[in-house]
Amino acid sequence: xxxxxxxxxxxxxxxxxxxxxxxxxxxxxxxxxxxxxxxxxxxxxxxxxxxxxxxxxxxxxxxxxxxxxxxxxxxxxxxxxxxxxxxxxxxxxxxxxxxxxxxxxxxxxxxxxxxxxxxxxxxxxxxxxxxxxxxxxxxxxxxxxxxxxxxxxxxxxxxxxxxxxxxxxxxxxxxxxxxxxxxxxxxxxxxxxxxxxxxxxxxxxxxxxxxxxxxxxxx
Amino acid sequence: xxxxxxxxxxxxxxxxxxxxxxxxxxxxxxxxxxxxxxxxxxxxxxxxxxxxxxxxxxxxxxxxxxxxxxxxxxxxxxxxxxxxxxxxxxxxxxxxxxxxxxxxxxxxxxxxxxxxxxxxxxxxxxxxxxxxxxxxxxxxxxxxxxxxxxxxxxxxxxxxxxxxxxxxxxxxxxxxxxxxxxxxxxxxxxxxxxxxxxxxxxxxxxxxxxxxxxxxxxxxxxxxxxxxxxxxxxxxxxxxxxxx
Ligand SMILES: Nc1ncnc2c1ncn2[C@@H]1O[C@H](COP(=O)(O)OP(=O)(O)OP(=O)(O)O)[C@@H](O)[C@H]1O
Ligand SMILES: [Mg+2]
Numbered sequence: 128x129x130x131x132x133x134x135x136x137x138x139x140x141x142x143x144x145x146x147x148x149x150x151x152x153x154x155x156x157x158x159x160x161x162x163x164x165x166x167x168x169x170x171x172x173x174x175x176x177x178x179x180x181x182x183x184x185x186x187x188x189x190x191x192x193x194x195x196x197x198x199x200x201x202x203x204x205x206x207x208x209x210x211x212x213x214x215x216x217x218x219x220x221x222x223x224x225x226x227x228x229x230x231x232x233x234x235x236x237x238x239x240x241x242x243x244x245x246x247x248x249x250x251x252x253x254x255x256x257x258x259x260x261x262x263x264x265x266x267x268x269x270x271x272x273x274x275x276x277x278x279x280x281x282x283x284x285x286x287x288x289x290x291x292x293x294x295x296x297x298x299x300x301x302x303x304x305x306x307x308x309x310x311x312x313x314x315x316x317x318x319x320x321x322x323x324x325x326x327x328x329x330x331x332x333x334x335x336x337x338x339x340x341x342x343x344x345x346x
Numbered sequence: 347x348x349x350x351x352x353x354x355x356x357x358x359x360x361x362x363x364x365x366x367x368x369x370x371x372x373x374x375x376x377x378x379x380x381x382x383x384x385x386x387x388x389x390x391x392x393x394x395x396x397x398x399x400x401x402x403x404x405x406x407x408x409x410x411x412x413x414x415x416x417x418x419x420x421x422x423x424x425x426x427x428x429x430x431x432x433x434x435x436x437x438x439x440x441x442x443x444x445x446x447x448x449x450x451x452x453x454x455x456x457x458x459x460x461x462x463x464x465x466x467x468x469x470x471x472x473x474x475x476x477x478x479x480x481x482x483x484x485x486x487x488x489x490x491x492x493x494x495x496x497x498x499x500x501x502x503x504x505x506x507x508x509x510x511x512x513x514x515x516x517x518x519x520x521x522x523x524x525x526x527x528x529x530x531x532x533x534x535x536x537x538x539x540x541x542x543x544x545x546x547x548x549x550x551x552x553x554x555x556x557x558x559x560x561x562x563x564x565x566x567x568x569x570x571x572x573x574x575x576x577x578x579x580x581x582x583x584x585x586x587x588x589x590x
Contacts, residue, residue: 248400249437249496253451254427254503263450267441 131315138306138316145302146323152291152298153284155220160227160284161277167232172239182232189229195290198222202294216296223288231280238273239265271342278335282328289324299323349376350412351507351538352397357406359392366392368562369406374507374540379533381549381570382542384559385585390542393559394509397540398429427455430500434512436492438484444471444495445480448502456503463502470498474528490521494528501532508532510541546590550574558582 135142171182189197201222206213242265250264251257292300303320307313352374359367366389374380382390395401397408399415399422408415415425439447448467452458458466471477474494484492493513500508510529514522526548533539533552543549549556550570558566558573558581566579574590577583 243437245433245435245437246439248395248431249433249439249499251400251423252398252426252429252431252433253500254423254425254455255451256423256455259454263454264439268439 130312131318134306134310134312134315135319138302138310141302141306142299142319142323144297145299145320146327148296148298148301149285149288149327152220152223152288152296153281156223156227156284156288157231157277157281159224160231160280161235163224163228164231164235167228168235168239171232171236186229186232189226190233194222194226194287195293197226198290198294201225215294219291219294219296223284223291226287227280227284231277234276234280235269235273238269238271238276241272242268274342275335275339278331278338282331282335285328285331286324350374351376351410353407353409354397355407355409357393357396357403357408359389359396359401359403366562367396367403370559370562370564372557372564374538376506377536377538379539379552379554380541380557381553381555382540382557382559383544383546383549383585384557384565385581388560389562390559391511394431394511394540394542397507397509398426398431400431423455427451427503428506429509430497430503430505430507431509432493432496432500432511432513434515436489436496436516438487438492438495438499440484442483443480444476444482444484444487447484447495448499451499452502467498467502470501474498475524488521489517490524493517493521493525497525497528497532507538507540510539510543512542512544514543514545544589546574546586558585560585 167182167185170178171186173179198219202215202218205218205221246264246268247260250260255263288298289300291298292304295301295304299320303316306316310316350373352372354370354372357367357370358365370393382393384390392401396403399408399419403416410425410428418425439450442450445464445467448470449460449463452463452466453460468477468480471480474497476491476494476498479487479491479495484495487495497508497513513529514525517525522545526545529539529541530548530552539552541549541552553570555567556570556573557564558577558579560581566573566577566582573582574586577586
């Protein structure tokens with residue numbers, strides 16, 4: 128216990144930085160994952176059979192293979208695909224975004240499907256274009272279903288980003304590895320990082336409960 | 347009353363193997379009030395929904411003021427603006443105020459200034475006795491009030507035709523009247539109206555013509571007196587003896 132406190136006192140800056148990296152990485156992942164996921168969801172629900180199939184395969188592959196494998200894949204493959212230089216962080220972030228987009232597109236699709244079919248019909252019957260039906264009537268109602276699930280996704284992304292430490296991308300787990308190799312105090316530094324993860328997700332899930340309550344009150 | 351506004355020819359619709367409409371021919375005159383009655387599952391709703399292309403027919407033609415609308419599917423939303431529809435379950439937009447429910451389509455699709463749209467919405471609300479609810483959200487409304495709202499939401503687009511699909515079936519008995527009164531006034535004012543209803547007395551009172559749809563075809567049609575006092579087709583006789 129004493130060792131842990133001493134370790135914290137010596138290296139708290141490193142851990143803080145790692146936490147910042149984790150939050151930053153997660154926020155970017157969920158934000159861009161949502162944009163990409165929205166696009167995939169629209170393809171998935173669209174009229175074209177071919178595009179629907181493409182979206183389906185995209186989602187199935189990303190959900191059906193381990194995320195660590197995907198990270199390696201992007202880390203090695205992405206720099207070969209693009210004509211410009213990429214940092215490790217950029218490759219890993221891209222992989223995280225692509226991975227999240229598969230889950231988020233399913234969240235969005237479920238949220239949209241949960242909106243009463245009658246709302247589509249009413250919106251169409253007053254002569255709204257398909258775009259306006261979606262953006263003015265359906266999506267605003269779907270957001271209520273989507274938002275809580277999206278916060279959940281953020282929480283699991285926070286945990287998922289720990290895998291980025293394999294590639295030494297700046298985040299919490301990586302800071303643990305840094306501290307460990309400097310001090311050889313493996314269990315102690317793991318404990319500190321574990322506590323940080325736990326507190327972070329505990330706070331996040333409490334916030335989520337609050338948010339859900341807010342959303343149901345306004346119903 | 348002699349101009350034709352809608353005509354369907356041999357209209358057919360299947361859901362998978364189920365033939366729901368088996369060839370409906372109908373000509374609707376401007377200003378005409380038509381009631382559609384018939385047993386459950388006969389295809390009444392499907393027929394109405396085909397008229398504004400909420401369902402795309404598998405065969406046959408729909409003409410609106412002489413134009414074949416199935417060839418106009420790119421302008422489908424423009425076409426639907428001319429046809430108001432009122433549903434059994436109201437389908438008002440729960441996330442918008444009463445006023446926004448009404449002004450949404452006029453401001454978005456007709457580019458009417460928000461202020462003008464609201465002014466007109468208010469006068470429509472006055473017409474159906476909902477003026478003091480303008481700023482409320484629909485969850486504060488009773489079923490009858492929701493249905494009146496859904497009617498004025500449709501009217502705000504100045505449709506040429508109004509379709510009603512069992513507008514009072516989801517209402518508590520004491521609210522049926524307030525909704526029927528609105529529909530009656532509308533029909534009397536010369537709006538071309540097609541209404542699917544189980545309110546036989548109402549159908550008899552307001553209609554110029556009654557259609558009996560059963561098993562996907564119009565098995566009998568005529569003026570309300572004839573249909574209700576001496577129906578000819580055996581299906582109509584059986585149906586009326588059950589509901590009257
Ligand atoms: N989207 C759909 N998919 C599959 N079957 C459908 C669909 N819509 C309607 N049907 C079927 O088509 C038949 C006719 O339905 P429709 O709603 O037009 O009847 P209806 O005359 O309006 O009946 P009701 O008086 O009960 O409203 C029914 O058997 C119904 O189950
Ligand atoms: Mg019906």
